[in-house]
Amino acid sequence: MTALDLVPGDGLYERAFSKLLVARKGQRSQLQLLGLRLRSRMAFLRQPTGLHIFVVTLRCEHSCPYCQVSRRSTDKSRFDMSEETAMRALAVALSSPSKGVKIEFQGGEPLLNFGLIKTVVAAAREQAPTAGKQVDFVITSNLALLDDEVLTFCRDNNVHLSTSLDGPADLHNGNRPRPGGNSHELAVDGIRRIQQELGKDRVGALMTTTAASLDRVEEIVDEYLKLDLDGIFLRALSPYGFAIKTKQFAKYDTERWLAFYERGLRYILDINKRGTRFPEFYATILLKRMLTDRPIGYVDLRSPAGTGLGALVYNYDGKVFASDEGRMLAEMGDAAFELGSLEEDDYRSLIVSEKLTNIIGSSLAQCAPQCSSCAFEPHCGSDPVFHHATQADYTGIKPLSEFCARQKGILKLLINLLENSPEDAAVLRRWAAQ
Ligand code: SF4
Structure with a gap:
């Protein structure tokens, strides 16, 4: 047999x-x-491309040293997206096969070009029914410029907001300088106002781990709990943009990151075991992979990769990128993920471009060296942008890859908890089922 x-x-x-x-x-x-x-599990391939990121300006009034975007100072309006470029981007977004289209406004600080956001939302709402699309909107903002007009607009148009919150005030303000040194105060005020005026589910926050965060994971988690946020995503720094220029990326290695992650996850599990439902979102994504056959929407952990197939990025100047991180690499002089321009291309020519075909073809973990014989492969994914940025190779040399080391570390931790700790396993299974 x-x-x-x-x-x-x-x-x-x-x-x-x-x-x-x-x-x-x-x-x-x-x-x-x-x-x-x-x-x-692969159903995400049936409906490309769901996420469309509009970089409506490169301007920002923060000057975060770990910023992955090559921001410009606020007075340079030549770094704003024009209405003509935005309408071309909208036409591409609405011609992708996906029935559900999420338009995410990013920067810089996108609220510095709020007028364009209003124009795009109005046009998308008008054109979506004819295109047979369901369109959702997200503004990714530091919330420093949140005011009554923005709130009313977001309420009237069902726009979600996503912000950055790195932890308690001293840590957050140290990571995220702005004139007045009050980034934390403004972010917290903004989160509370959105929760009160639009609803608790209309705002989410993301943290980035710097060297200063490594010994403070409990305080960071407590800050999220205090603000009644619905969970936390413990995120490592990425090797792009200002994080490289300011040498932030080199300040801690994978081992220190994994120690931070494990300490944080165990602390979060204890909170859940005491009765508060509060997931760690990266573990939740991996657990869904491990324990269910549902397709994973998260574009950074797919095989074939989500670059282009999962998300397209329309830069302020009309260039189109296969991922947000690919745009950041281009700002550093590496155009490997620049697929074309809105002046010359349509959805089809971007997606079937030789560049994207090569990237996607190199990104199949199922047949990549090391991954193809790795026990974790069914739960893992591929990240061609990370591997190109760190190893000049889309597939990546996995024994030398920090992505791989992080994946193995976190997956081993989760399997160990599922096998050997029934109370923790019960919490993890609940996260996977949500
Ligand atoms: S853990 Fe490493 S070797 Fe295994 S599938 Fe993931 S990236 Fe590939």
Whole structure:
């Protein structure tokens, strides 16, 4: 039957059979079931491209040293996206096959070009029914410029807001300088106002881990709890933009990051075990991969990669990139992820471009060296931008890859908790099921 000498009735055979690992000779049902599961896990491929990022300005009034964007000072209006460019970007977004289209406004600080955001939202709402699309909107903002006009607009147009919150005031303000040194105060005020006036679910926050964060994970988590946010995403720094120029990326290694992550995850699990539902979002994504066959929407952890197929980025100047990080690399002089321009290209020419085809072709973890024989592969993904930025190779040399080391560290931690700690496992399973 198989080369493993399993015999029906020996117990091991039954376990392997229930996991679809073995079948009797000629039995097709096991293979059909496996095919169904794979089709479900890869369903994200049926409807590309769901996320469309409009970089409406490069201007920003913050000067964060870890910033992944090459920001410009606020007075340089030549770094704003024009209405003509925005309308071309909207036409591309609405011609992608995905029924659900999410338009995310980024910068710089996008509220510095709020007039254009209003124009795009109005045009998208008008054109979406004809295009047969359901359109959602997100503004990614530091909230320093949040005022009554922005709030009213977001309420009337069902716009979500996403912001940065790195932890308590001294840590956040140290990471995110602005004139007046009050970035934390403005972000917290903004989060509270949005929660009160639009609803708790209309604002989310993201943190970035700097060297100054490493010993303070409990305080960071407490800050999120204090603000009644619905969970936290413990995020490492990325090797792009100002994080490289200001040498922030080199300030801690994978081992220190993993120690920070494990300490944070265990602290969060304890909070959950005491009755407060508060997930860590990266673990939740991986757990859904491990414990369910649902497709993963997260574009940075797919195979084939989500670059271009999951998200397109329209820069202020009309250039189109396969990912936000790819745009940041271009600001550093590396155009590897620049797919074309809104003046010359449409959705099809961007997606079938030779550049993107090469990137996607190199990004299949299922057949990549090391990954193809790795026990974690079904739960992992690929990140061609990270590997190109750090190793000049889209696939990546995994034994030398920090992405791989981080994935292995976190997946081992989760498997260990699932296997050996029933109370933690119960919380993790609840996160996966949500
Ligand atoms: S853990 Fe590393 S080797 Fe394994 S699939 Fe992920 S990236 Fe590939």
